[in-house]
Amino acid sequence: MEATLTTDILFYLFSAAILGCGLMAVTVKNLLHSAIALMGCLFGTAGLFLLLDHEFVALMQILVYIGGVVIFIIYAVLLTTHLGTRYLPASTLKYISGVTLAAIVLGLVLHIDPQATHTAVNPDRTATTIDAIGYRLLDGSTNGFLIPFEVISVLLLSAMIGAATIAKHQKPGATNDEDETGGSAS
Amino acid sequence: MDTSTHQPVQQSVAERLDPHTATTPLGDWVRELCDAPDGGNLLSMTINVIIIIIAICAFSSLTAMVLVWMERKLAGRFQRRLGPTRTGPFGLLQTAADGLKLFLKEGFRPNASDPFTYYLAPLLPLTGAFMVLAVIPFGPSMWIADPELGLIFISAIAGLGVLALLIGSWGSNNKYSLMGGLRAGAQAISYEVSLILCFLLIVLASGETNLLNIVEGQQGNFWNWWIIKLPGAGFIAFIFFIITSTAELNRTPFDTTEAESELTGGFHTEYSGIAFSMFFLAEYVHMFIAAAIGATLFLGGYNAPFEFLPDGWWWLMAKSYAIIFLYIWFRWTFPRLRIDQLMALEWKFLLPLSLINLVFAGILIAMGWIL
Numbered sequence: 001m002e003a004t005l006t007t008d009i010l011f012y013l014f015s016a017a018i019l020g021c022g023l024m025a026v027t028v029k030n031l032l033h034s035a036i037a038l039m040g041c042l043f044g045t046a047g048l049f050l051l052l053d054h055e056f057v058a059l060m061q062i063l064v065y066i067g068g069v070v071i072f073i074i075y076a077v078l079l080t081t082h083l084g085t086r087y088l089p090a091s092t093l094k095y096i097s098g099v100t101l102a103a104i105v106l107g108l109v110l111h112i113d114p115q116a117t118h119t120a121v122n123p124d125r126t127a128t129t130i131d132a133i134g135y136r137l138l139d140g141s142t143n144g145f146l147i148p149f150e151v152i153s154v155l156l157l158s159a160m161i162g163a164a165t166i167a168k169h170q171k172p173g174a175t176n177d178e179d180e181t182g183g184s185a186s
Numbered sequence: 187m188d189t190s191t192h193q194p195v196q197q198s199v200a201e202r203l204d205p206h207t208a209t210t211p212l213g214d215w216v217r218e219l220c221d222a223p224d225g226g227n228l229l230s231m232t233i234n235v236i237i238i239i240i241a242i243c244a245f246s247s248l249t250a251m252v253l254v255w256m257e258r259k260l261a262g263r264f265q266r267r268l269g270p271t272r273t274g275p276f277g278l279l280q281t282a283a284d285g286l287k288l289f290l291k292e293g294f295r296p297n298a299s300d301p302f303t304y305y306l307a308p309l310l311p312l313t314g315a316f317m318v319l320a321v322i323p324f325g326p327s328m329w330i331a332d333p334e335l336g337l338i339f340i341s342a343i344a345g346l347g348v349l350a351l352l353i354g355s356w357g358s359n360n361k362y363s364l365m366g367g368l369r370a371g372a373q374a375i376s377y378e379v380s381l382i383l384c385f386l387l388i389v390l391a392s393g394e395t396n397l398l399n400i401v402e403g404q405q406g407n408f409w410n411w412w413i414i415k416l417p418g419a420g421f422i423a424f425i426f427f428i429i430t431s432t433a434e435l436n437r438t439p440f441d442t443t444e445a446e447s448e449l450t451g452g453f454h455t456e457y458s459g460i461a462f463s464m465f466f467l468a469e470y471v472h473m474f475i476a477a478a479i480g481a482t483l484f485l486g487g488y489n490a491p492f493e494f495l496p497d498g499w500w501w502l503m504a505k506s507y508a509i510i511f512l513y514i515w516f517r518w519t520f521p522r523l524r525i526d527q528l529m530a531l532e533w534k535f536l537l538p539l540s541l542i543n544l545v546f547a548g549i550l551i552a553m554g555w556i557l
Contacts, residue, residue: 030300032300032356033303036306039349055333055334059335066345071352074349074352075368078355078356
């Protein structure tokens with residue numbers, strides 16, 4: 001994508017959305033409102049990825065982070081009680097540690113890329129197709145990501161098995177057969 | 187993988203317009219009027235975008251009106267009644283009367299509810315519906331956006347549909363709403379897995395994520411549609427798609443989120459007037475969208491069932507309405523599932539079988555056993 005006035009305006013719009021929503025996510029008292037602000041922040045990030053011609057990453061941002069993580073946060077919030085009536089005040093120590101962490105991250109970013117080109121789009125980069133991502137992920141050579149891909153698959157599988165084991169309701173005296181048929185038996 | 191072997195009839199329709207670059211007469215006329223016949227300038231783009239927005243809004247409202255009428259009429263027929271007959275010919279104005287009634291009702295917000303989330307929730311479902319409508323190819327030159335990753339876009343946006351239910355149910359501050367919202371969340375997250383596996387099967391078969399290319403890959407006669415072209419696997423995937431999309435739409439037999447006899451209306455218990463009608467409208471637009479996606483992926487989209495017939499949006503409409511008839515038929519035939527039966531159906535039956543079907547389809551494609 002070429003850098004034009006439109007992309008510049010879009011870049012500042014998305015950046016403003018990310019900053020505003022991010023600030024809201026950490027300052028708003030109601031936890032559900034913070035989750036919604038976090039969603040806006042992630043949508044802004046997806047927009048920035050679109051400006052950089054990374055459609056796939058943008059859509060994954062929506063699918064995984066908003067459709068997965070934020071929905072699970074909201075789901076967990078829904079299971080809590082007294083959300084709208086009682087707030088836990090954040091301690092000064094937490095404020096200090098949060099600001100310190102943010103400063104460290106900012107310093108790292110500036111240290112890694114001191115000559116950051118301040119343009120909204122990268123004109124040299126061509127659009128990444130989903131085919132290219134697929135081939136790169138399954139490429140066994142030094143340039144590919146076959147081993148990380150497989151390791152992440154194993155990690156996710158073990159996480160799923162662990163979750164299923166924890167969620168499995170163990171009734172004293174219940175046989176395995178009854179467990180497996182579950183509700184469909186009755 | 188060489189995908190060109192899957193499209194044996196591509197040559198016979200070489201004189202067709204390229205669907206990716208085809209334009210509509212209306213858009214051309216606007217561009218000509220703004221002195222920008224090729225490409226377009228800022229003025230013509232603005233006018234065209236406004237026309238598109240008006241078209242989507244009009245189409246959504248009209249579709250919802252027709253579908254509500256169709257549902258009431260068919261419900262009547264399934265129960266040996268006549269359905270609405272008095273408002274207009276064949277009761278066609280019944281939906282307009284319903285809509286007018288809803289607009290005139292008082293918008294009532296419970297005192298203990300949370301205003302921000304309560305008023306945010308009704309806006310979200312229709313927003314998602316508009317975003318998905320924008321990428322559905324209605325005809326060779328009738329589409330709004332043509333993203334390379336159309337199918338992934340649809341799965342990403344469809345996954346957000348449950349947000350409105352969760353937020354609205356919490357914002358209402360009502361235990362029935364909250365129960366409905368929790369059920370909706372569990373149901374949507376579970377059934378989304380199988381739905382995306384159905385999408386994945388089509389991506390595997392056609393080698394494309396672009397919706398226009400998926401439709402173009404099914405050109406020719408009706409046996410070139412993926413439901414028949416992939417022997418067995420396509421039909422099984424289509425049945426799974428119908429089941430999972432019914433669940434994603436929260437329609438009977440999967441409407442545990444608003445089960446009237448248990449939850450007095452579920453997530454929208456506390457909504458009235460225009461806020462309720464937003465949910466109601468979006469529900470029917472979503473039904474059309476689900477049917478249109480099913481028709482696009484499995485039934486050839488806007489392609490005619492026989493080669494000598496002209497292609498066009500009317501075929502997509504006919505196929506979509508056939509699937510919608512199925513959804514309505516389900517609703518008035520099957521009893522509601524219990525929530526645990528619902529979960530068991532997905533995790534113990536649909537998900538394993540979808541995975542097996544995906545492997546089966548992969549073997550068919552790898553061996554070239556395609557019609």
